[in-house]
Amino acid sequence: MEKFDAIVIGAGPAGCAAAVVMARGGLNVLVIERGKYAGAKNMWGGAFFGPVMDEIFPDFRKEAPVERYISRHAISFMTKDDCLTVDFRSGHDGEGSTYPGFITLRARFDQWMARKVEQAGAIIATSLEADGFVYEKGAIAGVKVGGEEFPSNIVILADGANSLLAKKAGLRGDFAAADLKQGVKEVIRLPQSVIEDRFNLRANEGVAMEFVGACTRGLPGGGFIYTNKDSISVGVVVQLSALLQKEINAADLLEDFKAHPFIRNLVRDGELLEYSAHLIPVSGLKMMPRLYADGIMVAGDAAAMVLGTGLILEGANFAMAAGAAAAETAIGAKQAGDFSAAALSAYGEKLKSRFVLQDLEMFRNAPHFLENERIYNAYPELACSVMHRLFTSDGKPRTKTFDNLKGSLKDNVTIWQVISDSMKARKAL
Numbered sequence: 190m191e192k193f194d195a196i197v198i199g200a201g202p203a204g205c206a207a208a209v210v211m212a213r214g215g216l217n218v219l220v221i222e223r224g225k226y227a228g229a230k231n232m233w234g235g236a237f238f239g240p241v242m243d244e245i246f247p248d249f250r251k252e253a254p255v256e257r258y259i260s261r262h263a264i265s266f267m268t269k270d271d272c273l274t275v276d277f278r279s280g281h282d283g284e285g286s287t288y289p290g291f292i293t294l295r296a297r298f299d300q301w302m303a304r305k306v307e308q309a310g311a312i313i314a315t316s317l318e319a320d321g322f323v324y325e326k327g328a329i330a331g332v333k334v335g336g337e338e339f340p341s342n343i344v345i346l347a348d349g350a351n352s353l354l355a356k357k358a359g360l361r362g363d364f365a366a367a368d369l370k371q372g373v374k375e376v377i378r379l380p381q382s383v384i385e386d387r388f389n390l391r392a393n394e395g396v397a398m399e400f401v402g403a404c405t406r407g408l409p410g411g412g413f414i415y416t417n418k419d420s421i422s423v424g425v426v427v428q429l430s431a432l433l434q435k436e437i438n439a440a441d442l443l444e445d446f447k448a449h450p451f452i453r454n455l456v457r458d459g460e461l462l463e464y465s466a467h468l469i470p471v472s473g474l475k476m477m478p479r480l481y482a483d484g485i486m487v488a489g490d491a492a493a494m495v496l497g498t499g500l501i502l503e504g505a506n507f508a509m510a511a512g513a514a515a516a517e518t519a520i521g522a523k524q525a526g527d528f529s530a531a532a533l534s535a536y537g538e539k540l541k542s543r544f545v546l547q548d549l550e551m552f553r554n555a556p557h558f559l560e561n562e563r564i565y566n567a568y569p570e571l572a573c574s575v576m577h578r579l580f581t582s583d584g585k586p587r588t589k590t591f592d593n594l595k596g597s598l599k600d601n602v603t604i605w606q607v608i609s610d611s612m613k614a615r616k617a618l
Contacts, residue, residue, distance in 0.1 A: 191217075192331075192340040192341060192342075193217050193218065193219045193331075193339065193340070193341040193342070194211070194216035194217045194218065194341065194342050194343070194519070194523055195207075195208075195211050195216050195217075195218050195219075195341055195342065195343045195344070195345060195519050196218075196219045196220075196221065196319075196331065196332055196339055196341040196343070196344050196345070197211075197218065197219070197220045197221070197311075197344075197345045197347060198220075198221050198319050198332065198344065198345070198346050198347060198348045198354060199220075199221075199222060199346070199347035199348040199349060199489070199491070200220050200222035200224075200227035200228075200299060200302075200303050200306070200313055200315075201227075201228075201231045201295075201299060201347060201349070201489065201490075201508065202299075202302070202489065202505045202508040202509045202512065203347035203488040203489025203490070203491070203494075203508035203509060203511055203512035203515075204220055204222075204345070204347035204348075204488075204489070204512060205220075205227070205299070205302035205303060205305070205306050205509075205512070206241075206245055206302075206508070206509040206510075206511075206512030206513050206516070207345050207347060207488060207512035207513065207515050207516040207519075208220045208306045208309075208311045208313075208512075208516075209245065209246075209302075209305055209306045209309045209311065209516075210245065210512070210513050210516035210517065210520075211311070211516040211519055211520060212306065212309035212310040212311040213309050213310075214516070214517075214520040215520075216519065216520060216523055218310070218311035218312065219311070219312050219314065219339065219341070220303075220306060220311055220312065220313040220314065221314050221317050221318075221319050221332065221334065221339075222303075222313060222314070222315045222316075222317070223315075223316070223317060223318040223348075224315060224316070225315055225316055226300060226303070226315055227299040227300050227302065227303035227313065227315070228295045228296040228297070228298065228299030228300050228303075229296065230349075231295045231296075231299055231349075231467075232295060232372065232374060232465040232466070232467040233295055233372075233467070233504065233505060234372070234374065234413045234415055234422060234424060234426075234502070235256070235292045235293060235294060235295075235415040235417070235422045236259060236290050236291070236292055236397045236415055237290055237291055237292075237293065237505050237506060238290040238503055238506055239290075239503075239506040239510075239544075241506045241509045241510050241513070242506075242509070244513070245509060245513060246302075246305060252301070253293070253298065253301050253302075254293060254294070254297040254298055254301055255291045255292070255293055256291075256292045256293050256294060256395065256416075256417035256418050257291065257292045257390070257393055257394060257395025257416055257417065257418065258290070258291045258292075258393055258394065258395055259279070259290040259291060259292060259394075259395050259396065259397050260278060260279050260390070260391075260394040260395065260396070261276060261277065261278045261279070261388075261390075261394070261395075261396035261397070262276075262277045262279075262396070262397050262398075262399075263275065263276045263277070263396060263397070263398045263399070264398075264399050264400075264401070264500060265398065265399070265400045265401070265451075266400075266401055266402050266568065266569035266572040266573065267400050267401065267402035267403045267404050267412075267449065267451070267569055267573075268402060268403050268569055268570055268573045269403050269449075270450060271573040271576075271577070272400075272449070272450075272451040272573070273569075273572045273573050273576055290397065291395070292395045292397070292415045292416065292417060292422075293417075294376065294417060294420075294422070296463075317334050318334065319332040319333065319334050319339075319348075319354060320333060320334065320335070320353075320354075321333035321354075321357065322344070322354070322357065322358065323338045323339070323340055327483070328483035328484045328528070328529070329344055329358065329482070329483060329484035329485045330342070330484055331344065332344055332354075342484065342519075342522070342523065342528050343484055343485070343486070343519045343522060343523075343528055343533075344484060344485045344486075345485075345486050345487075345488060345512070345515050345516075345519070346358075346485065346486070346487045346488070346491045346492075347487075347488050347489045347490075347491055347508070347512060348491050349468075349489075349490050349491060350369065350467075350468045350469060350470045350490040350491070350493075351364075351468055352487070352490075352491035354491075355478050355487050355491055355492075358482065358485055359482070360478040360479045360480075360482060360485070360487060361476075361478030361479070364470070364476055365430070366428075366429040366430035366433055367428065367429070367430040367472070367560070368470060368471065368472040368475070368476045368493075368556075369428075369429040369430075369468050369469065369470060369471065370409075370410055370426045370427060370428050370429060370468070370469045370471045370497075371426070371427055371429050371432060371439045371466065371467070371468060371469070372424055372425070372426040372439075372466065372467045372468075372469055373424055373425060373439045373440055373442075373443050373464070373465070373466045373467075374422055374423065374424030374443075374463075374464070374465050374466075374467075375422070375423050375424065375443065375447075375461055375462075375463065375464050376417070376420050376421070376422050376423075376461075376462045376463040377420055377421050377422075377423060377456055377459035377460065377461055377462065378419060378420045378459060378460040378461075378462050379419065379420060379421060379458070379459050379460075380419060381418055381419045383458075384416055384417075384418075384419070384420075384421065387454075387455060388416050388455070390416065395415065395416045395417075396414075396415075396416050397413070397414075397415055398413060398414040398415070399411055399412070399413050399500075399502075400412035400413065400414075400446070401499070401564065401565060401569060402565055402566070402568075402569030402570075403445075403449065403569065404425060404442070404445070404446040404449065404452075405425055405427050405442055405446075405565060406435075406437065406442060406445065407562060407565045407566040408427050408428060408431040408432070408435065408437070408442075408562075408565060409427070409428040409431055409559060409560055409562070409564075409565060410425060410426045410427035410428055410431075410565070411425070411426055411499075411502075412424065412425045412426075412446045412452075413425075413426070414452070414455065420459075420462060421455070421456065421459070423443070423446070423447060423452075423456060424443060425439060425442045425443050425446055426469060426502070427439050427442060428471075428560070429468070439466070440466075469490070469495060469504070470490055470493040470495050471495060471497045471556055472493065472556045473493060473495070473496070473497075473549045473552065473553055473555070473556055474493075474549050474550065474553045475553070475556065476493045477492055477493045477494075477549075478491075478492060478493070480492055480536060480537055480540070481518075481530055481533040481534065481536050481537065482530050482533075483528070483529050483530050483533075484528050484529075484533075485533075486515045486518065486519070486533055486536050488508060488511035488512045488514075488515050489504075489507070489508030489511060489512065490504065490508065492511065494507040494508055494511050494545060494549070495507065496548050496549060496552060497555065497556065497559065498552050498555045498559075498617075498618055499555065499558075499559050499564065499618070500618075507544075507545050507548075507549075510543055510544065510545050511540060511545055514536055514539035514540055514543065514545070515536055517539060518533055518535045518536040518539060521535060522535075552617070552618065554616055554617040555617045555618055557617070558613050558614060558616075558617035558618070559617075561610060561613070563602060563606065563610060564610075567601045567602040567606075568601075568602070570600075570601045571597050571598065571600075571601040571602060574597035574600060574601060575597045578596060578597060
């Protein structure tokens with residue numbers, strides 16, 4: 190069997206980024222993907238933020254299957270019947286040098302990235318599942334697929350949140366259910382003209398909408414809607430431990446979300462195209478495995494590189510930045526002829542110098558703060574109650590705005606809880 194310079198496990202954003210950078214750097218690269226094609230096993234809400242795509246694929250906006258560029262970002266607090274939305278609109282439309290983000294569908298996007306990987310000279314082998322490692326003098330020196338050995342100098346794991354290979358390599362232990370969220374999503378077909386009219390968008394504009402509160406029956410998590418060209422992605426993301434404790438099925442929460450009076454109007458007359466589910470690592474640095482050892486590195490979801498602050502949930506940009514950093518480290522190791530943990534420690538240093546570990550460090554306390562149930566129960570009720578009191582005209586003398594706030598506070602949460610939660614939010618967010 191030919192010995193590769195590097196083997197990448199997983200053809201998602203982290204794996205493709207690592208493979209294309211290494212192949213461009215002259216390394217002989219094999220990517221092993223267990224799905225029938227790149228993207229077959231992958232799922233995300235659909236939004237990608239930051240300049241990493243520009244750095245790795247400078248012409249991607251001309252070539253990649255981008256659905257829409259995000260010109261609106263809306264955050265909503267939901268009760269059973271009401272919805273209060275903060276709607277930020279940007280003048281960016283994707284044509285300039287900067288933009289707040291873009292929306293895509295993984296099945297199409299990952300296949301495009303895989304083609305770019307192959308064009309760079311790497312090999313992608315699909316419908317294969319690596320289930321073990323090849324060892325040489327105690328160091329990892331390749332992977333096993335069934336009974337066949339694939340030798341390599343370096344293995345990069347980019348195989349998702351539940352990376353069994355990272356566990357087999359001794360890089361991580363078992364995760365707690367509180368460290369994971371389950372995401373479930375539907376892609377619903379709607380005519381392009383209907384989407385643009387219903388969401389008040391122009392041709393290539395898109396909106397990312399996120400929801401907190403009744404969409405998860407008050408459980409830690411939230412809902413989302415992303416507009417594609419001729420479909421919308423609708424889903425919920427919920428803490429796994431809360432689902433298990435309450436014995437609630439995430440798919441039922443998604444149905445509740447779609448039935449909400451505000452959401453029902455947005456999804457009406459749509460045709461279901463796709464349903465998917467996915468585990469998301471959300472505890473950040475707390476659950477991050479060792480990132481490297483002799484002959485191996487870990488990137489993306491497999492390394493818990495997801496940033497969740499309640500207002501932000503990003504992962505694909507972290508995954509691609511980490512994949513590129515791992516690739517640069519592998520190229521340096523190849524040049525030095527040294528694939529030891531000491532040599533691969535450069536990977537950790539690269540991540541520290543980039544936004545990946547800096548952002549995760551900045552918001553290391555956010556996951557614990559977001560377990561506070563008042564965020565999903567009391568505060569959405571409070572926000573909508575204030576609006577009800579403010580805008581209701583019932584023929585009686587109006588109450589002052591501050592008195593409306595005090596009345597809503599009394600009904601939903603104590604002032605001391607608000608002060609305590611505000612102080613915790615300041616430290617976490």
